[in-house]
Structures are given as C-alpha cells and as structure tokens.
Amino acid sequence: MCKKVISKAVIKRLPRYYRYLGELLEDGVERISSGELSERMKVTASQIRQDLNNFGGFGQQGYGYNVRYLHQEIGKILGLDRVHNMIIIGAGNLGQALANYTSFERSGFKTVGLFDVNPVLKGVTVRGIPIRMIDELPEFIKENQVEIATLTLPKSRATEMAELLVQNGIRAIWNFALTDLNLCLPKDVIVENVHLSESLMRLSYNLTSYEEAKKKK
Amino acid sequence: MCKKVISKAVIKRLPRYYRYLGELLEDGVERISSGELSERMKVTASQIRQDLNNFGGFGQQGYGYNVRYLHQEIGKILGLDRVHNMIIIGAGNLGQALANYTSFERSGFKTVGLFDVNPVLKGVTVRGIPIRMIDELPEFIKENQVEIATLTLPKSRATEMAELLVQNGIRAIWNFALTDLNLCLPKDVIVENVHLSESLMRLSYNLTSYEEAKKKK
DNA sequence: TAGATTGTTAATCGATTAACAATC
DNA sequence: TAGATTGTTAATCGATTAACAATC
Secondary structure (H helix, E strand, O other), X not given: OOOOOOOHHHHHXXXXXXXXXXXXXXXXXXXXXXXXXXXXXXXOHHHHHHHHHOOOOOEEXXXXXXXXXXXXXXXXXXXXXXXXXXEEEOOOHHHHHHHHOOHHHHOOXXXXXXXXXXXXXXXXXXXXXXXXXXHHHHHHHHHOOOOEEEEOOOHHHHHHHHHHHHHOOOOEEEEOOXXXXXXXXXXXXXXXXXXXHHHHHHHHHHHHHHHHHHHHO | OOOOOOOHHHHHHHHHHHHHHHHHHHOOOOEEOHHHXXXXXXXXXXXXXXXXXXXXXXXXXXXXXXXHHHHHHHHHHOOOOOOEEEEEEOOOHHHHHHHHOOHHXXXXXXXXXEEEOOHHHOOOEEOOEEEEEHHHHHHHHHHOOOOXXXXXXXXXXXXXXXXXXXXXXXXXXXXXXXXXXXXXXXXXXXEEEOOHHHHHHHHHHHHHHHHHHHHHO
C-alpha cells in the first residue's frame, strides 16, 4: 500500500484552499460546490476536484463539500492539527519580527526559542522569549522537542548553522538566508525557502516588462 | 514585432541564475558553460539554455557564456540596472524589519518612505526614515517617484490600502498581507505575494508527510 | 425519481528534457 | 581543421482542463 506522491503544484495550492475555507467558515457557509469555490478563487472547478481527490473523496455527489469538514481535513493534511515547536536562529530585525508575529502561533507554529551569535543580544527578550547563545542550542532542542528551525541570518553563516541544526536532530528548516541549503544537507531534511530578494526581483521583472510593453504600443 | 510572453516558471528561475552568476563573478570565474552551471545549480543544462534563449543568445558556440556579460544582461532583464523607489505601508515589526534590511538597497530597491495608521508611530524613525501618516501618502508618492509599495499590514486593512495606492499611481505591490489583492485590483497592477504563513504550512505538510512515510516503513 | 455535483478518465496544453545541426 | 558548446527543433513528461459516468 504505497501512498502516491503528491505534486508540488498541488501542495502549493493547499494553503490557499485552507484559507478560503476558513473564511467561508467564518461567514457561516455550511457547504460549497467546486463550482462556487472555483468562482471565488478564480481557478477551475476541475482543478479543485482533482486537487482534493489526491487526498481522498471529501465531497458528496449532488451536494458538494461540507465546509467545516473539508477545512478540517485540509488542516490535517497540512499538519495544522498539532503544535510545532519552532526556534529562530538569528535574532536580527527579521528574526525578531517573526518572533513577534502572533498569527503563526494561531496555526500551531510556536516559537519557543531565539538564538544568536552576538553576545550583546544575550538575555534580551522578545515577546517574553530570551535570546540565547548558540552553545545552548543542542540541549535546548532536545529538551523542548523542537521540530522546525527558522534561519534568519546572513548567508555566510547559514550553511554551517544548518549543518549544526541537522546534527542536533532538526529535520525541517524555514530558510530566509539567500543560499540553497538543500544542496548541502542530507536529502531527508526538509527545507522551505523564503527568498525575499528573489520575490522582489520578480516584481521588478514584471514591472519592467510591463512598462516596456506599454512603451511599444 | 510582438515580444513573446515569458512563462512564469522561467521568470521564477531568473533570480537564481542571477545569484549564481554573481557568485561566480565574485570568485573570478570568467566564463561558464551550461553544462558546468547545470552541475552547480542541479538543473539540466537544457533548461538553462532554453531559459536564457527566451531573452536572446547570450552565449557563444564552443565557448559558453561570459559570466560578467550574462550576469549583467539578466540584471537588466530583472530591472536591476536602475533604482526603484519603494514605500512600506505598515510600520509594524515586519515593516520595520524590511526597512532595516540594507541588502535590498544593494539590488536597487530603495525604501524612501514608511507609513502607518497608528498615530503613536508618527515621527518615529527607522534607519533615518520617519514614519508618516497615511494622509501624507498621495503627495509623497508624486514627489518621490515611488514605484513599489510594500504592504505589511493586517489583511483587514490591506485591500482598501491597496486601492488607495493604486488610485495614487502605484503600479506594483509587494504584498505580505494574507489576502489575494490581484482579485480586487485592476489587472494591470502587478502584485507579488509573500505569504509567509502559507510557506510555513508547506513546510509543515512536507514534515508531516515525511514522518508518516517513515512510520509506515 | 430528477437534479446536482462529485470522482475519475480522457484530451489538451505547457513545460522539461533530449538530440543534433549550426557555428564559434 | 577539430573540439566544444550553443541555439533550436523534436520527443517526452507532467499538469491542467474537459467530459461524463457514478451516485447522492
């Protein structure tokens, strides 16, 4: 009984389904058809049904989907039915900003620790969480059942830090450093990149090519 | 003479090429073949050549690509050959963190203004940039040739804010609010989303499904 | 039962990879 | 000239959309 591998494209869309279903739930909508949802989300109904059926039949012919149930099931698929303990490595501007973000906690991502190499930051607290030095890391990971490590530090330090984290049992890295960690870590370590500057470059590309197109007309 | 539309998949890869070429340049590498680059980047040489040829022939048969030239050309394609003035709407943790990020400026994205609705923040400065109130926005955009607006505010305020920005001539929005702005703005407004919580959910999905796979073995 | 809508198969579309002629 | 490597066409692969039988 081998579970089919789900394509990246589908996984990428799941959080958006989850969000729309959450909003429908808030609005008190009980059921929804793929057709209605398709209109709201501006994707094809076919895609919605195909995507969902990767994970099983959540709907009912002639009825559609129960919003509460589908929301809950997608939540489970995404692993949002339990708490994930998270640490942040690099307590600079971005690291502190993420630590202050309360909305992650509502989805079950709990920041339990903050680390930095800069001794000046030692003991400074962010939302009640003290900034610790890296030498406390191994013990802290074990004692606090840390699952996810967020890397918000310069690319020059990111690789060695990631290797240290993996050595200490971390299996999932949320990487904000501008480097391809996956190329130097074991393949079973999960890396999710947030490369802000690349996002900004795509915006800039679209802006530039749009302006050029306008000029030519 | 109609310019071919470049697929999103290609555009998504461009910043990564740019980054690798920048690193090669720093390392003093003068030329590189698609084969060598393919090995470093772990993509096929075929894809590299196809991607680049969307924009023209940058290489030379028998030689490969000149690193400096290719880096520069991709930079131009991405619009990195000029400065883009940027404002940040929402001077909370994330907004201030982005304002403090000096590395964007090095790629030509210059934060020239910070705005918030909270009067308590009025006049507070971040990296020398004073936080302004929203009523100053229209004038500021005109006087400072602002191209890009970064939205780092709660989703509840994001839509009305985006509409106000567009009314005042903004054509590009870097959106950190968890809402699909593109569905309510004119189609010619460029929106680039950074949905951090969705990124975290994908990480969580991969972690969860990986652990389940391991359990079954 | 009739109508609606899913789950799923088949058709289409697009993106990636392979192959090779062109050419430096 | 011979070797290397691009640019580009053709083949393959995967993802999206359309269609419809199954069924609530």
